[in-house]
Amino acid sequence: MPAMGSMSYRIAIVYHSAGGNTKALAEAIASQLPEAEIYRMSEFDLRTLPDYDALIVGTYTWGNGELPAKSAALYEELEQLPxxxxxxxxxxxxxxNYNHFCGAVDHFRDMLFAKSQLLVTLKIEQMYQDSDLSRLQKFASFFQG
Ligand SMILES: Cc1cc2nc3c(=O)[nH]c(=O)nc-3n(C[C@H](O)[C@H](O)[C@H](O)COP(=O)(O)O)c2cc1C
Structure with a gap:
């Protein structure tokens, strides 16, 4: 039982970005969810995961619709957790213009659908634009209240 801990709804946004597109999207999502904590994948300690009510994973796609190595490592660890x-x-x-647009999102989606309470997914073409804002707000709304 937690002692006098915070009763608030805790959200972690954990992302991996090489060139900055996914980082910018993660920050835009975080700006819609003021209480969310945002981490690079390499700085998030999975041992703290039980402290959170919600986990939002962000990744770019590499290879032929594949997860980049850091994202694959998180995927494999998450898969083993309760x-x-x-x-x-x-x-x-x-x-x-790649064969499997945002394939890494699909890989996480399938695993998180099977293992957790998957609420929503979002795929964005490179750097998000103002015209993506309504989709971004819709995505974030699944984690509000
Ligand atoms: C070698 C290479 C392979 C890629 N393969 C895919 C792919 O299969 N599917 C896709 O949707 N995007 C693919 N991309 C595009 C990146 O996922 C896209 O540019 C992304 O926005 C990069 O995110 P970042 O700026 O956060 O690193 C590839 C990019 C590179 C350089």
Whole structure:
């Protein structure tokens, strides 16, 4: 039992970005969710995951619709954890001229759908634009209240 801990709804946004597109999207999502804590994948300590009600994962796509190595490592660790009651979402950036647009989002989606309470996914073409704002707000709304 937690002692006098905070009773608030805790959200972690954990992202991996090489060139900055996914980082910018993560920050834009965070700006819609003022209480959310935002981490690079390499700085998030999975041992703190039980402290959170919701986990939002962000990744770009590499190879042929694949997860970049850091994202694959998180995927493999998450898969082993007891996350059945954790609310989750996944977002990513990619490029529609690849065969499998945002394939990494689809990989996380399938695993998180099976293992956790997956609420929503979001795929954005490279750097998000003002015209993506309504989709971004819709995504964030699944984690509000
Ligand atoms: C070698 C390479 C392979 C890629 N493969 C895919 C892919 O299969 N599907 C896709 O949607 N995007 C693919 N991309 C595009 C990146 O996912 C996209 O540029 C993304 O926005 C990069 O995010 P970042 O700026 O956060 O690193 C690839 C990019 C590179 C350089």
């Amino acid at each position: 996350i059945a009651s954790l609310k989750t979402g996944v977002f990513g950036t990619g490029e529609t």
